[in-house]
Amino acid sequence: MIRIAVLGSTGSVGTQALEVIDRHPGKFSVAALTAHSNAELLIGQAHKYRPAFVGLTAAKDEKAVRERLPSGTALCVGEDCLVEAAALEEADAVLIATVGFSGLPPLMRSIQTDKRIALANKESIVCGGSVVMSALKEYGQRIYPIDSEHSAIFQCMEALSDEKALSRIVLTASGGPFRNTPAEQLHGITPGQAVRHPRWNMGKKISVDSATLMNKGFEVIEAHWLFGAPVDAIDVVIHPESIVHSLIELKDGSVLAQLGMPDMRVAIQYALSHPERLESGVARLDLIALASLHFEAPQEEKFPCLGLAYEALRAGGVMPAVLNAANEVAVDLFLNGRIGFTDIPRTIEYAMSRAPGVPLPSLDDICQADAVTRAFLYNRHAAAPGGKE
Ligand code: NDP
Ligand code: MG
Secondary structure (H helix, E strand, O other): OEEEEEEOOOOHHHHHHHHHHHHOOOOEEEEEEEEOOOHHHHHHHHHHHOOOEEEEOOOOOHHHHHHHOOOOOEEEEOOHHHHHHHOOOOOOEEEEOOOHHHHHHHHHHHHOOOOEEEEOOHHHHHHHHHHHHHHHHHHOOOEEEOOHHHHHHHHHHHOOOOHHHEEEEEEEEOOOOOOOOOHHHHHHOOHHHHOOOOOOOOOHHHHHHHHHOHHHHHHHHHHHHHHOOOHHHEEEEEOOOOOEEEEEEEOOOOEEEEEOOOOHHHHHHHHHHOOOOOOOOOOOOOHHHHOOOOOEOOOOOOOHHHHHHHHHHHHOOOHHHHHHHHHHHHHHHHHOOOOOOOHHHHHHHHHHHOOOOOOOOOHHHHHHHHHHHHHHHHHHHHHOHHHOO
């Protein structure tokens, strides 16, 4: 039995992880659950799974929540609950599915344990980069990726008998909801339109990231760290059907890919069950019904966030953390109707142009770059006439 701490259990990945756990009751159980502010859903989950521990990073009424939890379930409130859940004695695995920079502290903590790490939160590896990689090396730990593209690459890499055979990684991207929207109409996009993703039903923040292509930019950085591929050996191709989850090209020109219906439960389950393959209940791929698959180049001028992510990875140091923090602020301002869709890349570019060069950042440097970038952008926005950029 693998006892799992699910961080971000009330979100899109978190609830799908619980579906995977439900499907294999003899194999998986829940040791801990955490949410940000959705106490109602968290309490319901606690009654269903009876975990040893639940955490709320932004609880409104701690006492009321505590009174409604089942006996035997401890409550921890505040940001530290993520780190506590990541190191919980009663857990054998940690599944990190919180959103944004919040994933970095529990990722770092889980690396210091011998628990299985199933990682959905890509922002932690985007920001943490070399610090995460050296901690993994120091503690002899590894990450099982949940991001579908990285799960695909991980699965393709497993098939290699020659570790040095990899020559290129090709990440596929659906292209988001505005692939066919003329560039001049992008400024009028509303938050409601941006969170309606054509293929995947995801949280709001990642849905906006998919619409700007920042999500794919983050995935380029994630692939660089997880698979040790140089930045110039990672390409992005738009594939609207989201059937080919990603590909690797080998020295001899062979290309391996992982295909399947777009359903996150396959990647979530494999990150928990590897090397074992379990029945998933996911719809089977019917190539004849699909009939054709399409591929095209990303429109980098129309979606500058992808290029900004490559730039941040090339710059190194704290730049990816600045990229991420600026994106989190810009997406928050956009979702609250305070800036337009095309202001998102502008805000990030501005933050990056002012970022300091820190060649070999420590975890503290990264946390500081994150905090400084956020404070700077929120203050600047508040000071702008009418609160607009
Ligand atoms: P959601 O917004 O649906 O869920 C986020 C979860 O994290 C919720 O449980 C939420 O709690 C909690 N949370 C939100 N803010 C914080 C915070 N500041 N500190 C701690 N916990 C917080 O997101 P998704 O499930 O869509 O995405 C989660 C992560 O997985 C992201 O990093 C995303 O990039 C990645 N990912 C998601 C995919 C998907 O298909 N959704 C695919 C690949 C990767 P509450 O409900 O209380 O707000
Ligand atoms: Mg992905």
